[in-house]
Amino acid sequence: FTSIVGNVFGFKALRALRLEDLRIPPSYVKTFQGPPHGIQVERDKLNKYGRSLLGCTIKPKLGLSAKNYGRAVYECLRGGLDFTKDDENVNSQPFMRWRDRFLFVAEALYKAQAETGEIKGHYLNATAGHCDEMIKRAQCAKELGMPIVMHDYLTGGFTANTSLAYFCRDNSLLLHIHRAMHAVIDRQKIHGMHFRVLAKALRLSGGDHLHSGTVVGKLEGEREVTLGFVDIMRDDFIEKDRSRGVYF
Incomplete structure (x- = not known):
């Protein structure tokens, strides 16, 4: 990125510049480890096949104590969800320190598993x-027997994300990626870069699944284009289709 979207975007001679897509040579792709595990390993860990996995983000995003947060996680998992998730704003605030949250969430997860007979998960930020x-928190999640952690890869940075991806691969943790801050980079139609470029970069850096937006709800995004870069991240091969934003 230093070479592709570096100083050129700040040249006075350019009023605006936007990177829509890039083709990454296979020989260069092979220098990255990519996702720590991938779809099949996740399904094996959960022992769930042949259907989508259903989850939700715990709300309200801020203000709950660790105990009440754990109670909300339990009720969601006991009610039938496969996963619950920390909001990206949930980190380690005075009303709920990260270690307290991890402990109460682990208790909730194990209780829900015992009562349902299913393997459950929670994305711990x-x-x-x-x-x-960051690694200390991931290590704590591992010691508690949690299956997955989460990282904000743009606010945290690519180096931090790749470091966490390596740790997750070595320690049998799944890694969920949140894209907080992406709209600052990709939402302007004439300047910046499209999210598909950020998604490809994340695919190289490492993450088992990426928050890639929705075609309904509160977030902007065109249906076909969103589904296009989802397929790019997931499938081994995809045909070029400009209507879906698949240029290479």
Whole structure:
């Protein structure tokens, strides 16, 4: 990215510049490890096949104590969800420190598993101010027996994300990626870069699944284009289709 979207975007001679897509040579792709595990390993861990996995983000996003947060997680998982998830704003605030949240969520998860006979999960946000703290939180999740952690890959940075992806691969943790801050980069139609470029970069950096937007609800996004870059991340091969934003 230093070369492709570096100083050229700041040249005075250019009023605006936008990167819509890029083709990454296979030889370069092979220098990255990519996702820590992938779709099949996740299904094996959960012992769930032949259907979509259903989850939700715990709301309200801020203000709950760790105990009440754990209670909400339990009720969602006991009610039939496969996963629950930390909101990206949930980190380690005075009303709910990260370690307390991890402990109450683990208790809720194990209780729901015992009562339903199903394997459950919760995306614990490991995003932190520096890499050492991030890895410490991921290590805590592992020691609690949690199956998955979460990272904000744009606010955390690509180096931090790749470091966490390596840790997750080595320690049998799944890695969910949130895209907080993406709209600052990709929403302007004449300047910046399209999210499909950020998605490809994340695919190289590492993440088992990426929050890639929705074609309904509160977030902007064109249906066909969104489904196009979802297929790019998921499928081994995809035909070029400009109507879906698949240029290469």
